[in-house]
Amino acid sequence: MNKGSRNRRIFIIVFLGFVALFAYISYDMAQRTTAPWNRKKQLNRVLPGATLDADSLRLDSLLKEVE
Numbered sequence: 368m369n370k371g372s373r374n375r376r377i378f379i380i381v382f383l384g385f386v387a388l389f390a391y392i393s394y395d396m397a398q399r400t401t402a403p404w405n406r407k408k409q410l411n412r413v414l415p416g417a418t419l420d421a422d423s424l425r426l427d428s429l430l431k432e433v434e
């Protein structure tokens with residue numbers, strides 16, 4: 368009876384550790400990912416005047432000015 372209790376305790380500890388690790392990885396991924404509806408706003412913050420449908424030559428000239 369004591370051995371079953373010990374195995375159950377080990378299982379619960381390993382399970383909680385796995386769930387905590389999974390929650391941490393999920394949170395980390397969520398913080399590093401941009402939502403699809405915010406990508407245009409993020410591009411405007413990084414390169415003012417640039418939009419997703421902007422001309423590629425204009426976007427390249429903006430990049431050269433930053434460098």
